[in-house]
Amino acid sequence: MSAPVRILTAVPICDGHDSAINTINLEFIRHGIEVVYLGFHRYAGDIVRAAIQEDVGAIGISSYNGGHVEFFAEVVRQLKKYNAADIKVFGGGGGTITHDDQRIMQRNGVDKIFFAGTSLGDMTQWVRQRYGTARKRSLGKSPDMKLARKLTEIEDSYAQRKRPRKKSAAKRHSLGKTRVLGFTGPGGAGKTTLIDEIVLRLLQREPKASVAILSHDPSVVGAGALLGDRATMINSQDDRVFMRSMATRGQAGGLSPATEDCLALLAQSDFDYVIIETVGTGQEAMPFQSKLIDQTVLVMNPDYGARLQLQKIVMLDLADIVVVNKSDLDRAKTAANEIERRLEGSKREQRLISTVAKRHRDRGVDKLCDLLMEKK
Amino acid sequence: MSKLGHVVEAVENYNRFVEDEVKRARSDKKFGRQMLERWDEIKRNIKIGTAPTGLKLPRLALPEIDEAGDITRYLLGEGLPGEFPYLSGAYREMYLEPWQEPKIELGSFEKNGRKKNGQNKNGHAENGASGLTKPKQAEEPTRLFSGLMLAEDTNKRFHFLSAHQRSKRLSTAFDGVTLYGIDSDADGVLGKIGEGGVAVDTVEDMMRLYDGFELGSPNFSASMTISGPAPIIMAMYIAAAKRRFGPEVVPNLRGTIQADIFKEVQAQNETIFPTEASLRFLGDMMEWTTRHMPRWYPVSISGYHIGEAGSTPVQQAAYTLSNGFAYAEMMAKRGLSADEFGPRLSFFLDCGLDVEYIALTRVSRRIWAIGMRDVFGAGPKAQLFKVHTQTSGRSLIAAEFRNNLTRTAAELMLAYMNGTNSSHSNSADEPFTTPSEEWIRLSAHSQAILLEESGIFKHVMNMLSGSPGMKAVERAVEAAILEEFRQIESLGGVMGAVENRYQRSQIQNAAHRYEEQIYNGTRPMIALNKYRNEHEEMPEFELARTPRAKQQLQVHRLQQFKKKNAKKAEQALEKLIGVVETDENCFPALMEAAEVCSLGQIVTRLQEVVGRFRPMV
Numbered sequence: 001m002s003a004p005v006r007i008l009t010a011v012p013i014c015d016g017h018d019s020a021i022n023t024i025n026l027e028f029i030r031h032g033i034e035v036v037y038l039g040f041h042r043y044a045g046d047i048v049r050a051a052i053q054e055d056v057g058a059i060g061i062s063s064y065n066g067g068h069v070e071f072f073a074e075v076v077r078q079l080k081k082y083n084a085a086d087i088k089v090f091g092g093g094g095g096t097i098t099h100d101d102q103r104i105m106q107r108n109g110v111d112k113i114f115f116a117g118t119s120l121g122d123m124t125q126w127v128r129q130r131y132g133t134a135r136k137r138s139l140g141k142s143p144d145m146k147l148a149r150k151l152t153e154i155e156d157s158y159a160q161r162k163r164p165r166k167k168s169a170a171k172r173h174s175l176g177k178t179r180v181l182g183f184t185g186p187g188g189a190g191k192t193t194l195i196d197e198i199v200l201r202l203l204q205r206e207p208k209a210s211v212a213i214l215s216h217d218p219s220v221v222g223a224g225a226l227l228g229d230r231a232t233m234i235n236s237q238d239d240r241v242f243m244r245s246m247a248t249r250g251q252a253g254g255l256s257p258a259t260e261d262c263l264a265l266l267a268q269s270d271f272d273y274v275i276i277e278t279v280g281t282g283q284e285a286m287p288f289q290s291k292l293i294d295q296t297v298l299v300m301n302p303d304y305g306a307r308l309q310l311q312k313i314v315m316l317d318l319a320d321i322v323v324v325n326k327s328d329l330d331r332a333k334t335a336a337n338e339i340e341r342r343l344e345g346s347k348r349e350q351r352l353i354s355t356v357a358k359r360h361r362d363r364g365v366d367k368l369c370d371l372l373m374e375k376k
Numbered sequence: 377m378s379k380l381g382h383v384v385e386a387v388e389n390y391n392r393f394v395e396d397e398v399k400r401a402r403s404d405k406k407f408g409r410q411m412l413e414r415w416d417e418i419k420r421n422i423k424i425g426t427a428p429t430g431l432k433l434p435r436l437a438l439p440e441i442d443e444a445g446d447i448t449r450y451l452l453g454e455g456l457p458g459e460f461p462y463l464s465g466a467y468r469e470m471y472l473e474p475w476q477e478p479k480i481e482l483g484s485f486e487k488n489g490r491k492k493n494g495q496n497k498n499g500h501a502e503n504g505a506s507g508l509t510k511p512k513q514a515e516e517p518t519r520l521f522s523g524l525m526l527a528e529d530t531n532k533r534f535h536f537l538s539a540h541q542r543s544k545r546l547s548t549a550f551d552g553v554t555l556y557g558i559d560s561d562a563d564g565v566l567g568k569i570g571e572g573g574v575a576v577d578t579v580e581d582m583m584r585l586y587d588g589f590e591l592g593s594p595n596f597s598a599s600m601t602i603s604g605p606a607p608i609i610m611a612m613y614i615a616a617a618k619r620r621f622g623p624e625v626v627p628n629l630r631g632t633i634q635a636d637i638f639k640e641v642q643a644q645n646e647t648i649f650p651t652e653a654s655l656r657f658l659g660d661m662m663e664w665t666t667r668h669m670p671r672w673y674p675v676s677i678s679g680y681h682i683g684e685a686g687s688t689p690v691q692q693a694a695y696t697l698s699n700g701f702a703y704a705e706m707m708a709k710r711g712l713s714a715d716e717f718g719p720r721l722s723f724f725l726d727c728g729l730d731v732e733y734i735a736l737t738r739v740s741r742r743i744w745a746i747g748m749r750d751v752f753g754a755g756p757k758a759q760l761f762k763v764h765t766q767t768s769g770r771s772l773i774a775a776e777f778r779n780n781l782t783r784t785a786a787e788l789m790l791a792y793m794n795g796t797n798s799s800h801s802n803s804a805d806e807p808f809t810t811p812s813e814e815w816i817r818l819s820a821h822s823q824a825i826l827l828e829e830s831g832i833f834k835h836v837m838n839m840l841s842g843s844p845g846m847k848a849v850e851r852a853v854e855a856a857i858l859e860e861f862r863q864i865e866s867l868g869g870v871m872g873a874v875e876n877r878y879q880r881s882q883i884q885n886a887a888h889r890y891e892e893q894i895y896n897g898t899r900p901m902i903a904l905n906k907y908r909n910e911h912e913e914m915p916e917f918e919l920a921r922t923p924r925a926k927q928q929l930q931v932h933r934l935q936q937f938k939k940k941n942a943k944k945a946e947q948a949l950e951k952l953i954g955v956v957e958t959d960e961n962c963f964p965a966l967m968e969a970a971e972v973c974s975l976g977q978i979v980t981r982l983q984e985v986v987g988r989f990r991p992m993v
Contacts, residue, residue, distance in 0.1 A: 098808070359650075
């Protein structure tokens with residue numbers, strides 16, 4: 001079995017036209033492609049950084065607001081600058097990109113421009129064929145790229161079933177200053193937003209700190225995956241943040257078969273913080289078996305249903321910190337009380353914090369950040 | 377329950393009320409007789425006009441009914457044109473040729489006098505007369521949309537476009553850099569400067585943009601198509617007007633700024649601040665302009681972009697109306713009465729080719745009127761759903777693009793069947809480029825051909841309303857809109873639904889279905905998936921691109937401005953964020969800041985206080 005094709009898609013800066021790319025993303029996913037979607041209104045620099053960290057085969061740019069000749073050229077130029085020209089650039093813009101533009105863009109190093117009227121099927125087939133075969137990889141000069149390519153090797157080896165599933169050899173004490181934080185919780189609780197707000201604070205509070213994020217999204221059964229966390233994580237698109245999006249590739253429980261090895265690699269790579277985020281999990285999930293993780297955070301939505309449901313959530317016994325996010329909702333006070341009672345039963349020193357992650361400068365998130373930064 | 381829940385109840389109650397009155401007209405003889413008398417009186421007063429062929433026709437067509445219950449259902453359920461609940465029309469005569477007293481000599485007919493009488497494009501009646509006398513020359517319903525390169529280039533275009541117009545009605549498109557509140561000297565945006573619209577960074581650009589136009593004059597109005605940074609752009613417009621004409625110009629300023637932040641979050645994605653902060657800045661601006669600029673429309677509640685993002689027609693109407701009610705609720709909470717803010721709200725809808733469009737605006741007008749009257753206590757002027765309709769850009773395709781003329785003409789026809797206050801017909805070359813003059817001219821003429829050349833709309837009011845098909849669509853559309861309202865209400869109203877990304881995912885699902893239907897052929901697109909010409913060559917157009925030198929000039933001017941105002945800018949920004957941290961209205965401080973700060977400076981500083989918008993994928 002070969003590894004899925006990974007590509008990154010985005011819409012350029014000052015452009016919010018995401019209707020076309022949303023449809024194209026879905027079509028790609030349906031045909032087995034893993035799409036790291038960066039969202040709309042994105043700087044060339046953010047796109048290139050993400051493409052390198054995610055180690056995608058190609059970048060697809062959907063541009064409808066003009067300035068495409070310059071924008072595509074800038075993306076290609078920056079890829080070259082980081083010695084990552086093996087990551088190809090393709091794109092389209094309906095009728096806004098003319099044939100003359102296309103000629104200039106291809107001279108500038110753009111691989112392919114799709115014109116209006118190209119069928120989704122043709123486009124998908126072309127992308128799979130062109131970027132599906134193993135490319136000649138430059139090893140890369142930057143630490144980001146080296147790390148990214150090692151992560152790809154790990155993921156690919158699992159996909160090709162070359163590597164037996166085994167516990168990582170890394171031991172907690174060998175990690176030095178690095179703190180590893182695990183975030184989990186049901187879908188829609190606001191994990192991604194919360195992590196992004198934590199990252200913002202870490203970067204502000206420790207002007208030299210670096211952060212790695214290992215973020216998971218589910219694979220569609222028998223198909224690709226939409227890896228969309230980057231689109232929401234506006235503060236994590238930063239040179240001090242290394243982010244990698246992983247698809248679960250058929251594994252249940254919130255993580256991917258390759259997670260443990262990838263986490264071990266990141267944890268040994270000299271970051272100050274390594275954050276791992278699971279996909280939205282069910283009540284029985286206990287994703288963080290790894291000994292590498294220092295602290296686990298369970299992020300809850302106040303709307304978990306009847307109080308009895310709490311008894312069934314395994315992570316409430318295991319998490320070091322429980323966060324009730326969206327605590328501006330009507331039910332949040334009740335939820336916090338019920339969860340507090342539930343935690344009393346577990347007889348561990350667990351902390352409970354209420355947050356409103358979507359709120360700028362939220363005090364609850366500040367408090368959570370304090371806890372996560374406390375050295376044990 | 378949010379006000380939207382009350383609107384649902386109000387519409388249901390009103391529908392029940394109509395049926396109760398129908399029964400009463402049938403059982404209560406006195407009431408029934410009154411209704412019959414009223415009906416007779418209405419019929420007696422209908423004037424008979426003459427078509428150019430000599431055919432005599434009534435200026436108002438009525439259903440052929442003579443029973444008190446049916447008459448009651450018609451008069452209360454639909455209303456005559458210009459009467460609550462305005463299903464048939466917002467005004468009595470709309471597109472009719474002005475009434476000519478038979479004795480007046482034909483030679484005195486003014487060519488431009490036969491526009492919808494007494495209403496300008498946004499539909500507010502300025503000359504209350506209703507077609508009984510020869511009207512004073514009305515404004516042309518044309519709004520000249522332009523925006524390219526730098527302010528002086530757009531200004532030149534404005535002068536060119538409006539040279540032969542009595543009224544100067546300019547509509548401004550901004551470039552992406554401005555729409556996202558970014559300064560032209562920011563890293564990575566140079567290629568985008570002046571693309572797709574005009575670059576505006578400072579009050580000085582704003583002065584250049586409208587140079588030579590009398591901003592306070594009654595026959596000038598400016599429209600600005602911008603939402604994310606709208607309050608800041610508005611502040612800059614006011615600052616520019618004050619510099620040119622003194623502070624006394626402010627109450628006379630007339631125009632529209634789009635400013636619709638809900639549809640940005642739901643569909644168009646041009647957002648800068650978190651939704652709640654955006655709404656606060658918008659509310660501050662709306663409150664201030666409502667109190668101090670009585671001729672200004674501070675928000676254009678837009679379904680257009682919702683439709684263009686791929687929504688169904690019902691979703692478009694439902695989200696637009698519910699957004700409108702949410703703005704109304706916001707203004708009511710600030711202590712303004714519906715009669716104060718209601719007339720300052722206007723709407724902007726998309727019209728495509730799906731069958732719902734036969735009645736979409738008609739039904740919207742009815743729901744808006746009932747909601748405004750029965751939930752917000754609005755009087756007649758504040759009940760009117762004043763709407764500008766643009767034909768669908770999304771329905772136009774590149775393959776054999778000349779077909780787009782037919783598509784646009786059909787859409788325009790639908791828009792007039794709904795009695796839109798004003799309209800914009802798209803140019804057939806839009807799939808490729810900013811419209812060229814040749815195709816703009818054709819699209820503008822399509823409006824004139826339908827309204828002026830053809831007899832469809834100019835002789836008889838109610839020409840197409842009231843048909844069984846129209847009524848069937850109206851009923852189905854109203855029920856579907858109310859169902860959408862209930863969904864939104866169940867998520868906590870518009871804001872709650874936005875946070876649950878309800879509207880967004882509904883729109884995206886509809887967009888995907890639309891694309892799938894095109895690709896699997898169940899939605900015919902002529903010359904694309906049906907009757908396709910395999911040998912067609914793509915046409916090449918001259919595209920309007922902004923030269924690099926102009927882009928650099930914009931950057932240079934901005935940097936000069938910043939240098940010149942560095943000290944004052946810092947003080948103004950300090951003052952601004954001081955106010956933003958309180959509950960006070962920050963618009964006055966924003967106007968001060970706009971005098972000395974660039975757009976990007978203001979946005980950046982505000983983002984430090986309120987945060988940045990986090991996209992919802």
